Amino acid sequence: MTSASPMPLSFSREIFATVSPAPYLLANLTNVEGEEYPRRTNSRQTDEFRLPIINVNSLQHCFGSAVVRTGDTAVVCGVRGEILHSSDIANPPNVPATSLHPQSGTAGSDTASPAQDIYEIPALNLLVPNIELATGSSPAYLPGNPPTALAQTLSQRMLSLLHSTRLVDVNDLRILYQPPATPEDEETPDVSPAVEIKAYWTLYIDILFMSLDGNPFDAAWGALLAALKNTKLPRAWWDPDLEMIVCSDAISDARGLNLHGVPVSVSFAVFDTKRHKGMGEKDMAWVLADPDTFEEGLCEETVTIVVDGLSSNGMQLRRIEKSGGTIVGKDIMRSIVGRAAKRWEEWHSVIGQAGG
Structure with missing residues (x-):
């Protein structure tokens, strides 16, 4: 036995x-x-x-995207843009005409003062981060549950950091229009019609956690940073004949964002x-x-x-x-x-x- x-x-x-x-x-x-x-x-x-691994432009339907993985924490970020017409703004910000330039919005432009960046972007909610924890990303997140406190806290921290670092230049989000000179203006060549802000780009930054193994904020912010650095906005202008904003379909006309550093x-x-x-x-x-x-x-x-x-x-x-x-x-x-x-x-x- x-x-x-x-x-x-x-x-x-x-x-x-x-x-x-x-x-x-x-x-x-x-x-x-x-x-x-x-x-x-x-x-x-x-x-x-943990060593970060980054892939960019993985999502074709976005203006910019990035997938970031640090260990077993994996997150995907997509940036999409929508146009906010100035006529739809109840209380538009008072932007001095001297700070506007018809070529504003191109990469490398820097005509806006820090005070204008700090005021216009948060006042008009031009940057909208949203974080979602996918079902299966962690045993703590089950299907059918309402948004967790973690997702809401991370979204608010991301928004606060976007505003405090002035990461995005407001010039890249403005869509300007230079009215043509009138016969009266031709008599005074030193005076030209004031440049007008016809619309703004609003950037919706959607972040999805596919896997979560700690330190979500660093991974989410890294994905946001990589996605914004690879974001290209279509060339947009005001058409006075159609009285609407028109965007170019040519990829060569798209312009990147002029980010303020790499925080x-x-x-x-x-x-x-x-x-x-x-x-x-x-x-x-x-x-x-x-x-x-x-x-x-x-x-x-x-x-x-x-x-x-x-x-x-x-x-x-x-x-x-x-x-x-x-x-x-x-x-x-x-x-x-x-x-x-x-x-x-x-x-x-x-x-x-x-x-x-």
């Missing part, structure tokens, strides 16, 4: 991670195993990011043992770059840094968002900003190789 094989005395990694997630992460971070730096449960070092979002999460019971008497904490879903569930303190290296003053800090916890002070924040600057170089290189 053969005896039954004895039960194993230890749990598998999958069971250990499910039953005791915090001790499991702690065991990985403290069990160095002869390595110089601790490894996380995903085998990355604490300051190691990149870089996020971190802090794993603090004192936030979890039964983790020992010694308090320890680690700052984890580009956290995945498993790590986000164990971290309360998060930091998001937005940096832009395309500045005459070198690397520029565009935004800092911090929530929860007290671990990140001045010294750690300075180190985080330094790591964000290196991450910007990686994103900028990948976007450039993708055609941006």
